[in-house]
Amino acid sequence: MSGNPLFDESYARVFGSGVGLSEAATPFFESFYRHFLKDQPIADAFSQTDMNRQVSMLRKSFFHLVAFYVSHEPSAELARIAHLHHRIGIDSSYYDLWLDALISAVREFDPECDQATELAWRWALTPGLTYMRLLDRLSPSDPE
Numbered sequence: 133m134s135g136n137p138l139f140d141e142s143y144a145r146v147f148g149s150g151v152g153l154s155e156a157a158t159p160f161f162e163s164f165y166r167h168f169l170k171d172q173p174i175a176d177a178f179s180q181t182d183m184n185r186q187v188s189m190l191r192k193s194f195f196h197l198v199a200f201y202v203s204h205e206p207s208a209e210l211a212r213i214a215h216l217h218h219r220i221g222i223d224s225s226y227y228d229l230w231l232d233a234l235i236s237a238v239r240e241f242d243p244e245c246d247q248a249t250e251l252a253w254r255w256a257l258t259p260g261l262t263y264m265r266l267l268d269r270l271s272p273s274d275p276e
């Protein structure tokens with residue numbers, strides 16, 4: 133799929149042969165949020181959020197991150213998500229924690245995940261995170 137067999141094989145062990153959009157991927161994203169919300173400022177950011185809806189949104193949006201890695205083209209949906217995070221004031225330093233939480237979930241769901249596989253996941257998701265950071269930096273601040 134992506135041209136990196138370490139990523140592709142691990143992705144298939146975690147999500148099956150689909151692209152992560154099926155309901156079967158839900159426990160993976162629930163695990164991701166368990167890791168992500170361990171950090172207090174992150175938990176505070178989600179204090180008003182319906183986490184069932186959030187899991188479902190991330191399950192859908194995750195596809196756009198992986199698609200960006202494969203196609204080198206950000207989808208309109210990825211741009212919308214990046215602008216939304218800028219608008220609600222998500223500090224871009226949290227994207228590192230986001231990636232660490234994702235890796236913790238991968239290690240939980242892929243028993244064969246070793247250091248090289250972890251690097252392949254980090255490599256695959258970095259373009260999307262870089263894009264989110266870039267749009268955050270380039271977007272004008274909202275008027276007071």
Ligand code: HEM
Nearest residue numbers: 174177178180181182189190193213222226227230261264
């Ligand atoms: C590449 C990484 C990320 C992706 C793909 C992502 C994806 C999403 C999506 C799809 C939504 C729902 C958008 C909608 O309502 O239409 C959302 C909302 C949100 N995200 Fe993220 N997110 C990411 C990183 C982060 C980070 C690092 C934080 C830090 C705290 C964060 C905090 C939030 C918050 C607070 C909301 C609003 C929840 C609500 O509606 O109550 N996200 N995110």
